[in-house]
Amino acid sequence: MKQVDPKQFSSLFQYMQNVMEFKTTLNDVSKTWDQLILLSQLGSTGLNMSHTKANFNNLTEELISHLAEATLDKVVNEMGSKAQVAVDIVIRNLFERTADIGFLATDDDIRDFIKNIEKIQKEVNEHKNDIDDTKFRIARNEYNLKVDKIIQRFEEYVAKYSVYYDIVLFDFNGKIIAKLDDSIEVEKTDDSIIELAKNSEDDYIETYKFHDFLPQHDKSLVYTYKVTDSNESDEIIGYLSLCF
Secondary structure, X not given: OOOOOOOOOHHHHOXXXXXXXXXXXXXXXXXXXXXXXXXXXXXXXXXXXXXXXXXXXXXXXXXXXXXXXXXXXXXXXXHHHHHHHHHHHHHHHHHHHHHHHHXXXXXXXXXXXXXXXXXXXXXXXHHOOOOOOHHHHHHHHHHHHHHHHHHHHHHHHHHHOOOOOEEEEEEOOOEEEEEOOOOOOOOEOOOOHHHHHHHOOOOEEEXXXXXXXXXXXXXXEEEEEEEEOOOOOOOEEEEEEEEO
16 A cells, blocks of 8 residues: 655645544653653653654554555545436436437327428418408417427426437438527528538437537537338438437
């Protein structure tokens, strides 16, 4: 065991109650040796206690050194254990989040929404200038109902896993077709995550940086998952991002 230099750790002794107590006790004993040395010098026995005191002081330093090292090791081990627990919690939490996004990205309602929303949006645009706005109102109401249903699904997930502050759904080209936080008006992303997710062999990608569809945050941790046509198909129809 490597010996700890008491002088090196003197600044830490005040925080080591057990070391300070032993040090005080041994200092008191050392003072007793001073008295014995004085008595031996006054007597006629010819004994010299100075050498014995020196040995005692050396033994004291060694004892304090080992005690300080043991105390430090105990604290370091306790801190290491607590740190490992904290790291394990974070890793487990992130692992659970990847499971969440994998499950959500294969939700049939989300798949159906991506497949149908573009068609409905086209109908809205085609009839928005009609003199008779009946078809426009029908298409717009259908569009709003479908968006509201998906947003409700997002809200249910956020309520269950409060670590998310936003969920964003993109079409194949990166157009935002549903977003939990509608306070930021961004219609399309030019972020690299779309190309990264599209070309990745993995089902999802993890990014921690600035994202243009989250302009209110300098950096965000985002998991982006491919949304495929079905569980049996690899055809990508959109992308889903969980933001936290």
